[in-house]
Amino acid sequence: MIRDDLIFNEPDSLLRMTISGMQARVLMCRTTRLTQQAADIHQASDVATTAMGRLLSASAMLFSSIEDEGKSITATVSGDGVGGSMTVVGHSDGKLKIAVENPQAELPLRSDGKQDVGGFVGRHGKLTIIRDRPDAEPYIGISNLVSGELGLDFAEYFTMSEQTPSLVALGCLNQKGTVLSAGGILIQALPGCEISVIEELEKREPFFAGISRELYDKSMRELAEFWFQGMDLELLSAENLVLQCDCSREKMRRALLSLGREELLEMGSADDDTEMACHFCRSNHKFSARELNDMAKHAAVRGE
Numbered sequence: 001m002i003r004d005d006l007i008f009n010e011p012d013s014l015l016r017m018t019i020s021g022m023q024a025r026v027l028m029c030r031t032t033r034l035t036q037q038a039a040d041i042h043q044a045s046d047v048a049t050t051a052m053g054r055l056l057s058a059s060a061m062l063f064s065s066i067e068d069e070g071k072s073i074t075a076t077v078s079g080d081g082v083g084g085s086m087t088v089v090g091h092s093d094g095k096l097k098i099a100v101e102n103p104q105a106e107l108p109l110r111s112d113g114k115q116d117v118g119g120f121v122g123r124h125g126k127l128t129i130i131r132d133r134p135d136a137e138p139y140i141g142i143s144n145l146v147s148g149e150l151g152l153d154f155a156e157y158f159t160m161s162e163q164t165p166s167l168v169a170l171g172c173l174n175q176k177g178t179v180l181s182a183g184g185i186l187i188q189a190l191p192g193c194e195i196s197v198i199e200e201l202e203k204r205e206p207f208f209a210g211i212s213r214e215l216y217d218k219s220m221r222e223l224a225e226f227w228f229q230g231m232d233l234e235l236l237s238a239e240n241l242v243l244q245c246d247c248s249r250e251k252m253r254r255a256l257l258s259l260g261r262e263e264l265l266e267m268g269s270a271d272d273d274t275e276m277a278c279h280f281c282r283s284n285h286k287f288s289a290r291e292l293n294d295m296a297k298h299a300a301v302r303g304e
């Protein structure tokens with residue numbers, strides 16, 4: 001449940017900024033409410049919630065590069081941790097949805113008192129980004145996980161797969177089912193960025209590591225102004241972020257049809273209705289035996 005009395009009163013949103021006369025791009029986001037909603041939907045353990053908060057934040061910043069309306073980006077983390085794979089889909093209008101294979105998996109805290117996100121996600125595996133493009137095949141970028149903590153994994157993805165030197169910090173502060181703050185920052189050097197700017201950013205890097213604690217009682221604007229003092233910070237835009245699934249009974253019907261005739265007939269032979277749960281919002285879509293048998297008439301026979 002979202003605890004408005006406990007969280008900082010700034011809506012979940014994404015800020016786009018530049019520093020040093022457009023030599024670098026800075027994105028910052030707050031995803032506190034999104035993360036709480038996702039944790040509630042998936043009845044997530046605390047470690048799963050932390051992982052979701054970080055992944056939602058990284059994805060929101062990644063998705064800010066969607067230029068075409070109606071297009072989407074899918075980020076999938078498939079590691080060898082107890083949580084299994086996690087997927088976030090985002091659209092150009094700031095809508096995100098998240099699915100996690102084992103959201104209830106739990107892990108003890110690490111020796112430093114932090115949630116063991118690396119253990120939940122896994123330290124080996126892949127981060128896959130699929131970008132929907134207008135009038136072209138989707139662009140697929142893949143990089144190897146480096147730590148499973150997600151911040152470094154996304155930095156690796158941007159640097160290796162998209163050839164943009166990037167600094168990423170992600171954070172989620174939550175306890176016993178309550179999310180207090182979640183968010184992230186992404187800084188990218190743009191072409192022609194002077195080495196002095198990069199050195200200055202490296203000096204300030206330790207600030208960013210505590211982003212979830214900082215976001216707990218400060219606005220993003222306040223933080224950015226403090227962190228980039230003397231670096232000619234310019235705010236370009238702010239955009240709201242929401243957790244919203246776009247599933248529907250009709251989409252589920254199409255997915256069922258694609259299973260083929262045999263499978264549909266088998267499902268239709270059961271006495272009870274068949275319930276199909278959406279992996280993202282967990283809502284159930286019911287199909288009666290009659291409906292399934294009817295669909296089977298229109299479905300292709302597998303292997304034909």
Ligand SMILES: [Zn+2]
Pocket residue numbers: 245246247248278279280281282283
């Ligand atoms: Zn859904």
